[in-house]
Amino acid sequence: MSLSRLQKSSKLSGLLLLVLVHSVNELFPQNAETNLNISRNASDSRTPENSRRLPRAQSQGDIEGLYREGLIVLQNGDWLQALITFEKVSWLNSEYKDVQNKLADAQFNLNKKLQTASQSGSGMSFLLILGWSLFFSALPVIGLFLLSPTARGRYYLMQGKYGKAVVTFENILSKHPEKFRIYQILANIYLFDNRKDEQALEVFEMILRLNLFPERNQEINSIVANHYLSKGRSDAIAIEVMEKELNTKIMKIKNG
Structure with a gap:
């Protein structure tokens, strides 16, 4: 990443966090001083001067460790x-x-966690988690929203x-x-929504054929196998899935 790009991201991230903290302060004025300290620390850590002191692994492009x-x-x-690191x-x-x-996987699961927190009324902790997740997820999306369909899809997913x-992806x-x-992104959403329509099954079949989502292969294979059984399919692919x-x-x- 070029220094100029990093500097732009630094300025943008600081602005996003300040807006977030201002919103939280309005809802929880008793935490205003703590929130202000959070925003100052985050903004200071992302100034151009500090950006030049990135860890060696990042500055030289060695991102395997990350x-x-x-x-x-x-x-x-x-x-x-996970969202922050990726x-x-x-x-x-x-x-x-x-x-x-x-x-996309981290964003999707975090969003489910945020929805649960919202329903349980966990208040400040929910807002802070939401704020930080939006803070980090927004950075690569701003400026790419109109240019990158993938970024646009991720933005919708986070919201x-x-x-x-789904339509975007x-x-x-x-x-x-x-x-x-x-x-893999679509499969996550289909599984969450319990979708078993033709579009979802096409994606599931491709995932099984190319082993694109080994973490959830068993769950996906079960859905596809049940579909094949209901349709009475007996071709080689169907037999392999059902086996x-x-x-x-x-x-x-x-x-058991």
């Missing part, structure tokens, strides 16, 4: 930290491995506008079926 750190926190269910990777190299998939996100696939990372489902059930019985 990527692995993101994988660990993602597997541990720390969605906010955003750092994306700033340095937006095409690094499957970082866009990981970003919880799953319908718009499905449009991307219709034009660029070779963008395999989009299949996997049968083996999974046998293993569950043995381990």
Whole structure:
């Protein structure tokens, strides 16, 4: 990443955080001093002077360590930290491995967590989590919103506008079926919405065929196998899928 780009991101991130803190202060004036300190610390840490003192791994483009750190926190269910870490990777190299998939996964799960927090009325903690998630997720989207369909889809996803996100990602696939990372993003949404329509099944089938989403292969295979059974399919692909489902059930019985 060039220094000029990092400086622009620094200024923008500070502005976003100040707006966020101002909004929180209006709702929770008793926490105004704490919120102001948070904003000052974050803004100071992102000044151009401090940007020049980035860790060696980031300044030289060695982002593998960051990527692995993101994988660990993602597997541990720390969605906010995963989002922050993968955003750092994306700033340095937006095409690094499957970082866009990981970003979408973290955003999707964090959004579900935020919805749960909102329903339980956890107040300030919910607002702070929401603020930080929006703070980090907004940076790569601002300026790319009109230019990048993927960024636009991620933005909708973070807002919880799953319908718009699905339409955006499905449009991307219709034009660029070779963008395999989009299949995983769509599968996450389809599974969350319990979708089993033709569009969802096409995505699920492609994921199984190319092993694009090993973390959820078993769940997806079960959905596709049940669909094949209901349709009476007996081709080679259907038989393979149904055999996997049968083996999974046998293993569950043995381990149960």
